[in-house]
Amino acid sequence: MLKGFSIPISRRDLLKLAGVTAAGAVLSGSINTNDVEAAEKISGDSIKYANKKIPVLYSADVCVCGGGPAGTAAAVNAARKDVSVVLIERGVALGGLGVLGCVYPFMDTHAPNSDTPYVAELKQRLRKKGIEPFDGVTQQTWHNPETLALIHDEMCESSGVNILYQTVVVDSITSGGKISAVIVQTIAGLAAVKAKTFIDATGDAYLARCSGVDYERGYEKTGNNQPLSFRFEMGGIDTEKLYNYVAIELQEDWCKSKLPYFEIAEAMHRKQRYKLEELMARGVETGEITQDEAEYMQGYTIIGKNGVMSMNCPEIPVKFSATDPISYSKAVTFGRKMMRNIARYLIKHLPGFENAFISREAVMLGARESWRIKGKYYMVEDDYHNQSRFVDAVCRTAWFIDAHGEKVSEKLPKGGYYEIPYRALISDKVSNLIVAGRCISASFILQASMRIQPTCASIGEAAGIAAAFGIKNHVAANEIDWAKIPAHQRSYVTAG
Amino acid sequence: MLKNFLIPISRRDLLKLAGLTVAGSVLSSNNSVNAETVAPTQNFSINAENIPVLLRADVCVCGGGPAGTAAAVSAARNGLKVVLIEQGIVLGGLQTQGLVYPAMPTRITNSDTPYITDLNKRFAMHGVQVNWTDEPEYKNGGRAREYTPELLAFIYDELCADYKVDVLYETTLVGANVQGGKISEAIVHTVEGLRKVEAKIFIDATGDAALSRAAGVPSARGSDVTDRNQKMSFRFEMGGVEEMKVYKFFVKKLKDGWCESKPPEFEFAKSTNTEKFYYEGIQRGEVTKDDVAYIQAFTIVGKPGTLSMNCPEMSPYIYSSTNALDRSKAIQQGRIMIRRLANFFRKNIPGFKNAYISREASMLGVRESWRIKGKYCMTKDDYFNAQKFPDAVCRSAYPIDIHDESLKLTLLGKGEFYEVPFRSLITNEISNLMVAGRCISADFPAQAAIRIQPTCMSMGEATGIAAAYGLKKNIAVNEINWAAISESQRSYVSAK
Ligand SMILES: Cc1cc2nc3c(=O)[nH]c(=O)nc-3n(C[C@H](O)[C@H](O)[C@H](O)COP(=O)(O)OP(=O)(O)OC[C@H]3O[C@@H](n4cnc5c(N)ncnc54)[C@H](O)[C@@H]3O)c2cc1C
Ligand SMILES: Cc1cc2nc3c(=O)[nH]c(=O)nc-3n(C[C@H](O)[C@H](O)[C@H](O)COP(=O)(O)OP(=O)(O)OC[C@H]3O[C@@H](n4cnc5c(N)ncnc54)[C@H](O)[C@@H]3O)c2cc1C
Numbered sequence: 001m002l003k004g005f006s007i008p009i010s011r012r013d014l015l016k017l018a019g020v021t022a023a024g025a026v027l028s029g030s031i032n033t034n035d036v037e038a039a040e041k042i043s044g045d046s047i048k049y050a051n052k053k054i055p056v057l058y059s060a061d062v063c064v065c066g067g068g069p070a071g072t073a074a075a076v077n078a079a080r081k082d083v084s085v086v087l088i089e090r091g092v093a094l095g096g097l098g099v100l101g102c103v104y105p106f107m108d109t110h111a112p113n114s115d116t117p118y119v120a121e122l123k124q125r126l127r128k129k130g131i132e133p134f135d136g137v138t139q140q141t142w143h144n145p146e147t148l149a150l151i152h153d154e155m156c157e158s159s160g161v162n163i164l165y166q167t168v169v170v171d172s173i174t175s176g177g178k179i180s181a182v183i184v185q186t187i188a189g190l191a192a193v194k195a196k197t198f199i200d201a202t203g204d205a206y207l208a209r210c211s212g213v214d215y216e217r218g219y220e221k222t223g224n225n226q227p228l229s230f231r232f233e234m235g236g237i238d239t240e241k242l243y244n245y246v247a248i249e250l251q252e253d254w255c256k257s258k259l260p261y262f263e264i265a266e267a268m269h270r271k272q273r274y275k276l277e278e279l280m281a282r283g284v285e286t287g288e289i290t291q292d293e294a295e296y297m298q299g300y301t302i303i304g305k306n307g308v309m310s311m312n313c314p315e316i317p318v319k320f321s322a323t324d325p326i327s328y329s330k331a332v333t334f335g336r337k338m339m340r341n342i343a344r345y346l347i348k349h350l351p352g353f354e355n356a357f358i359s360r361e362a363v364m365l366g367a368r369e370s371w372r373i374k375g376k377y378y379m380v381e382d383d384y385h386n387q388s389r390f391v392d393a394v395c396r397t398a399w400f401i402d403a404h405g406e407k408v409s410e411k412l413p414k415g416g417y418y419e420i421p422y423r424a425l426i427s428d429k430v431s432n433l434i435v436a437g438r439c440i441s442a443s444f445i446l447q448a449s450m451r452i453q454p455t456c457a458s459i460g461e462a463a464g465i466a467a468a469f470g471i472k473n474h475v476a477a478n479e480i481d482w483a484k485i486p487a488h489q490r491s492y493v494t495a496g
Numbered sequence: 497m498l499k500n501f502l503i504p505i506s507r508r509d510l511l512k513l514a515g516l517t518v519a520g521s522v523l524s525s526n527n528s529v530n531a532e533t534v535a536p537t538q539n540f541s542i543n544a545e546n547i548p549v550l551l552r553a554d555v556c557v558c559g560g561g562p563a564g565t566a567a568a569v570s571a572a573r574n575g576l577k578v579v580l581i582e583q584g585i586v587l588g589g590l591q592t593q594g595l596v597y598p599a600m601p602t603r604i605t606n607s608d609t610p611y612i613t614d615l616n617k618r619f620a621m622h623g624v625q626v627n628w629t630d631e632p633e634y635k636n637g638g639r640a641r642e643y644t645p646e647l648l649a650f651i652y653d654e655l656c657a658d659y660k661v662d663v664l665y666e667t668t669l670v671g672a673n674v675q676g677g678k679i680s681e682a683i684v685h686t687v688e689g690l691r692k693v694e695a696k697i698f699i700d701a702t703g704d705a706a707l708s709r710a711a712g713v714p715s716a717r718g719s720d721v722t723d724r725n726q727k728m729s730f731r732f733e734m735g736g737v738e739e740m741k742v743y744k745f746f747v748k749k750l751k752d753g754w755c756e757s758k759p760p761e762f763e764f765a766k767s768t769n770t771e772k773f774y775y776e777g778i779q780r781g782e783v784t785k786d787d788v789a790y791i792q793a794f795t796i797v798g799k800p801g802t803l804s805m806n807c808p809e810m811s812p813y814i815y816s817s818t819n820a821l822d823r824s825k826a827i828q829q830g831r832i833m834i835r836r837l838a839n840f841f842r843k844n845i846p847g848f849k850n851a852y853i854s855r856e857a858s859m860l861g862v863r864e865s866w867r868i869k870g871k872y873c874m875t876k877d878d879y880f881n882a883q884k885f886p887d888a889v890c891r892s893a894y895p896i897d898i899h900d901e902s903l904k905l906t907l908l909g910k911g912e913f914y915e916v917p918f919r920s921l922i923t924n925e926i927s928n929l930m931v932a933g934r935c936i937s938a939d940f941p942a943q944a945a946i947r948i949q950p951t952c953m954s955m956g957e958a959t960g961i962a963a964a965y966g967l968k969k970n971i972a973v974n975e976i977n978w979a980a981i982s983e984s985q986r987s988y989v990s991a992k
Contacts, residue, residue, distance in 0.1 A: 050671075057820065057821070090583075090668075091858060092827045092856075092857070092858055092859065092860060093827075093831075093856065093858070100858065146853045146855070146856055149831065149856065150831055150832075150835060153828050153831055153832075156828075157828065163824055163828065164820070164821070164824050165823065165824040165827045165828075166820075166823055166824065166827075166859075166860070167820065167824070168583075168668045168670075168685055170668075170670050170685040170690060171690065185668055185669075185670040185685060186820035187704055187706075187817075187818075187820050187823055187865070188818060188819065188820045189706075189709065189710070190670060190671065191820070204687055206687075206689075209689070210689060230585075233854075233855075235735050235799065235801070235802065235854060236799075236800055236801065304852055305735065305736075305852045305854060306735075306736050306850060306852065307735070307736065308735065308852075308854065322687075323687065323688065324688065325550065325664065325666075325667060325686035325687055325688050325691065326550070326551070326662075326664070328665070328666065328687060329662075329663055329664050329665040329666070329667070332585045332586075332653075332663075332665045332666075333653045333656070333657060333663065336649065336650055336653050337650075337653070340650055355800065357644070357798060357799050357800070358644070358646045359646075359733075359735060359799060359802065359854050359855065360646075360733075360854065360855040361586065361646055361649065362585070363584060363585060363586070363593065363858035364585065364666075365585055365665075365666065370687065
């Protein structure tokens with residue numbers, strides 16, 4: 001049998017393990033899990049969790065939880081600094097919302113020279129695969145989700161990241177302000193992954209929350225999270241016909257670029273008035289769609305998928321919460337119904353959509369915001385308006401504050417931007433944890449600006465570099481001074 | 497807050513529930529309850545005492561594939577309060593997340609159980625002609641299958657809403673609390689953290705027997721002969737395909753007689769007449785032998801220009817479906833194989849010139865992983881003897897279909913069929929557990945026959961009926977004699 005990394009377990013070990021399971025079952029309050037199966041694959045190391053032994057799948061320098069734009073960047077960049085890395089992802093593709101959630105394209109940071117080396121590399125790799133990300137006008141990154149997933153796999157492969165797919169982080173073992181292991185559910189049962197430094201890139205601050213880091217959720221004024229969306233793709237669209245109708249007949253000048261880079265949009269909550277608003281409003285009058293379905297509709301052509309558009313809708317009413325599992329489940333069903341209605345309506349009434357069909361639904365609900373940690377530095381709205389700079393800045397961005405329904409800010413003046421400090425990625429509570437992506441330490445309003453994919457990727461990149469630096473120099477992750485890392489090793493150096 | 501399906505349990509109900517638990521423990525002879533206190537662990541910890549209860553129900557179904565969805569709907573139709581736990585955000589399991597399309601027919605008349613007849617009707621209500629299952633004269637390619645995986649997902653949501661099944665999406669089963677031979681609660685991972693779901697009866701429809709294994713039910717995996725699991729596939733869809741050109745190429749040019757129908761209902765596969773075509777691709781270095789070990793593609797009638805690819809298959813020597821690390825590696829390998837195949841098709845099949853990968857599966861294609869050892873184990877002799885059982889829950893004539901090194905199908909004689917007994921869905925160990933779908937108690941070859949979607953659905957349907965019957969008559973589900981349920985209530989009555 002050819003099984004690279006499976007180390008056969010001896011009969012004796014198996015019995016020992018089985019014994020443990022049986023004992024576990026006897027204890028009241030302990031949980032049975034199917035760990036005997038998983039244990040066969042392992043080096044023999046195990047830890048005690050919920051009163052029973054569970055196998056350790058990996059012992060690594062760095063363990064990254066969540067493989068979205070932030071987590072993938074973190075894993076690849078840590079591995080490139082020669083530390084061993086495990087990346088845990090519950091889906092079967094890397095890219096998080098960008099791949100699993102059908103979120104497309106990467107938004108423009110609106111900040112000059114904001115591309116950190118990793119982000120620049122991503123664009124270059126897309127180009128090499130025949131996907132030109134530059135539309136000639138804007139700084140949005142148009143891509144192709146399937147190609148992006150492949151690129152992520154390739155980058156992990158070449159840098160030596162061990163990916164654990166279809167694996168869910170469910171808990172951590174933390175004591176004395178230090179995480180020693182995360183507990184994961186694999187297809188074979190519960191297991192543990194040990195590491196020196198952990199990076200929480202789950203988007204939901206899951207690891208931080210289960211390790212005792214302070215956190216908050218939603219808007220302090222309303223208690224609501226940002227609205228969820230259930231994104232999807234439609235195929236069979238005659239994009240030329242659509243372009244002629246929207247750009248020429250309706251004279252909508254919202255989209256600055258030309259085919260194959262084309263976007264249609266309509267957002268009733270914004271100040272901007274879009275030409276397609278009328279079409280959607282008519283649907284509400286005739287009863288074909290609801291007001292909720294008409295509120296927000298947006299679609300982008302996907303490069304390399306002729307006739308396919310990525311739909312940035314439906315936006316699910318805010319009474320559904322991104323932080324309540326029951327409400328969240330209801331949002332899926334509700335959103336799927338909205339999606340059908342919107343698709344049916346567009347097929348019937350939008351020129352170019354006559355033969356269109358739903359070609360793909362997201363496999364992850366679009367949570368813009370759920371939980372955010374409270375770290376060493378807490379970013380606030382003023383950091384945006386004041387264009388704050390930080391000595392320990394890890395990236396810059398100027399994407400406007402886009403808190404759907406609550407607040408949409410003006411753009412910063414041309415050339416303006418703010419920076420994100422490393423201290424927003426770490427906390428006082430857990431020494432070996434770095435948080436990256438949309439769940440860093442920021443207020444609800446500020447997060448609505450920093451959450452876009454290129455910014456999340458740059459944050460992840462810095463987290464990966466810092467994790468490796470800390471391990472090599474024996475500095476706890478939450479004691480690292482990003483400004484003290486030699487400038488050539490940093491992915492971003494503050495402009496001061 | 498929107499928690500309309502959290503119905504607080506009354507003190508009386510709680511006592512009733514507790515009473516049932518005690519009764520259950522009396523029925524079961526193993527597992528004595530030994531009360532011992534457990535050291536408190538972390539906040540999120542799996543330590544049963546600390547985990548909040550999320551929901552309570554009569555029945556908790558784990559896994560929302562074809563089997564689990566049928567089980568949940570059927571139980572709810574029979575008046576029970578049902579929670580359905582699904583780790584993805586869509587029901588249908590391999591049908592939707594795995595892009596397994598279309599459902600294979602049972603190849604025997606009168607195999608449609610009421611749930612399936614109803615599903616056909618639901619499709620008709622959406623203006624779509626579908627004949628799910630009982631086609632005796634199976635022809636490759638052609639039959640009524642106008643549905644798309646996305647429509648199926650929508651219909652499943654509709655069914656669950658109509659019958660008030662509470663679906664918990666993005667929720668992963670991680671363990672079970674077993675007391676006195678009964679599962680008292682399932683431990684699940686949600687975005688919020690670990691939670692408990694309490695129920696009187698549990699149905700394991702995870703495909704991987706995850707709940708049963710967690711509850712200590714013995715299981716088997718792979719072939720007794722080779723020790724290997726069936727091959728896994730990573731399925732995908734391609735859009736932008738000109739189907740008539742593809743048809744002409746295979747049927748007219750390569751003289752392939754594989755498919756007996758024309759577009760829009762068309763399929764191609766690696767067959768005797770087309771083997772050379774693939775062999776030459778290997779010679780030219782465009783694909784590997786593994787890439788083309790098995791090739792099959794179906795048009796999706798509801799998605800014009802889109803083909804569902806039943807490939808690639810990953811080598812069973814390297815990747816096992818019961819090893820967590822293997823599954824992760826198989827995903828990465830599969831994604832590379834998908835690219836090579838897509839390029840090969842584009843280059844060599846007229847009609848694929850402008851084709852693109854329109855989506856990849858969000859769940860690996862696992863044909864077989866773990867199978868429980870239940871009260872009755874179906875064997876290949878049952879298949880060859882066309883065995884009937886007084887407690888049969890469904891019938892099928894689908895052949896033993898083992899994907900390994902090579903594929904060999906042995907068909908039953910015309911009009912012959914076998915049945916699946918209820919006893920294959922229950923265990924000796926756990927009194928309140930039923931298992932449905934591809935992980936029921938069957939040997940490796942028998943599982944390879946009973947694993948198709950309609951059969952999995954019929955099994956699920958039967959467990960829902962049995963759950964209601966058991967609760968009403970106060971009989972533990974693993975003591976139920978299906979034959980004793982009145983014929984009018986049964987979804988299937990044996991032909992015996
Ligand atoms: C509807 C919508 C539209 C948007 N539009 C745009 C846009 O046009 N352009 C743009 O640039 N940005 C957009 N954004 C924002 C952007 O997509 C996200 O903020 C960004 O993807 C966040 O990256 P992340 O890595 O922090 O988290 P995510 O992308 O959420 O990734 C988190 C990853 O962690 C995994 N994970 C989570 N929990 C666990 C666990 N317990 N165990 C294992 N794995 C886990 C998830 O599966 C996922 O892969 C949009 C967001 C939404 C919701
Ligand atoms: C490549 C391939 C091709 C096939 N071709 C065909 C075909 O052409 N026609 C046909 O009829 N059949 C085909 N089959 C077989 C058929 O699709 C499956 O056997 C059938 O879907 C099994 O149904 P199920 O409900 O038992 O499990 P699944 O479909 O596997 O569903 C299991 C569900 O449980 C969920 N789940 C698993 N673990 C957990 C957990 N811990 N917590 C929460 N949820 C969980 C999963 O997300 C999934 O939704 C094929 C299978 C494969 C792999």
